[in-house]
Amino acid sequence: MNSALIQENLASVQQRIETAAKDAARVRSEIRLLAVSKTRTAQEIIAAYQAGQTAFGENYVAEAMRKIETLSDYLLEWHYIGAIQSNKTRLIATNFAWVHTLTSSKHAKRLDEQRPAELPPLNLCIQVNISHEQSKGGVDESDVLPLAREIIQFGRVKLRGLMAIPAPTGDFEKQRKNFSILRKLKEKLQSEGIELDTLSMGMSADMEAAIAEGATIVRIGTAIFGPRS
Numbered sequence: 001m002n003s004a005l006i007q008e009n010l011a012s013v014q015q016r017i018e019t020a021a022k023d024a025a026r027v028r029s030e031i032r033l034l035a036v037s038k039t040r041t042a043q044e045i046i047a048a049y050q051a052g053q054t055a056f057g058e059n060y061v062a063e064a065m066r067k068i069e070t071l072s073d074y075l076l077e078w079h080y081i082g083a084i085q086s087n088k089t090r091l092i093a094t095n096f097a098w099v100h101t102l103t104s105s106k107h108a109k110r111l112d113e114q115r116p117a118e119l120p121p122l123n124l125c126i127q128v129n130i131s132h133e134q135s136k137g138g139v140d141e142s143d144v145l146p147l148a149r150e151i152i153q154f155g156r157v158k159l160r161g162l163m164a165i166p167a168p169t170g171d172f173e174k175q176r177k178n179f180s181i182l183r184k185l186k187e188k189l190q191s192e193g194i195e196l197d198t199l200s201m202g203m204s205a206d207m208e209a210a211i212a213e214g215a216t217i218v219r220i221g222t223a224i225f226g227p228r229s
């Protein structure tokens with residue numbers, strides 16, 4: 001997609017976030033936009049960067065590594081939002097600032113051991129399976145608290161919050177209901193003494209409902225870069 005169109009789309013996504021924040025009586029600055037750049041070229045990422053976007057999300061390690069190397073002169077913040085494979089944890093620990101898709105203590109331990117000493121701790125979100133969709137992955141709600149307790153023991157990773165990809169629905173109230181499950185789960189963990197400041201939820205089609213339920217990071221691909229082929 002050409003740069004002008006990406007920049008136009010980015011402005012309208014920013015507008016959507018601003019309107020949704022206002023409708024929810026929330027402060028706009030509490031909500032970060034993560035531009036999901038899977039399948040997009042380095043040139044498309046540069047177009048978004050030139051319009052002020054600095055945080056980018058990638059789902060596949062090999063694809064991400066090519067772009068991270070190509071774009072090493074730009075001050076970008078990379079977020080890993082794909083399924084984690086054990087043999088890729090070192091690359092993830094070395095090249096990303098955030099991981100949104102943690103689902104096991106084994107992976108947390110590996111990321112903790114492999115996070116380079118000269119980098120700040122790796123920010124983590126636990127991916128939760130809130131609509132019980134096998135294909136989307138994530139841990140069951142009942143397993144989140146024990147996993148969180150394990151992760152907070154580690155020093156080189158920092159548990160920031162929860163992430164989910166609910167089953168798609170066009171119904172705003174259903175979207176809200178799903179996102180409210182994640183919000184309540186975060187509140188429950190906080191009441192157990194676990195410090196969290198992040199809800200990674202909301203994509204192109206449901207970001208308004210996510211913001212209404214307290215999203216602090218929305219992960220947006222299509223609405224910025226157009227449909228994926």
Ligand SMILES: *Cc1c(COP(=O)(O)O)cnc(C)c1O
Nearest residue numbers: 036081203204219220221222223
């Ligand atoms: C692809 C993807 C997104 C972006 O989805 P869009 O509908 O294109 O905005 C967000 N989160 C995750 C985990 C994804 O894989």
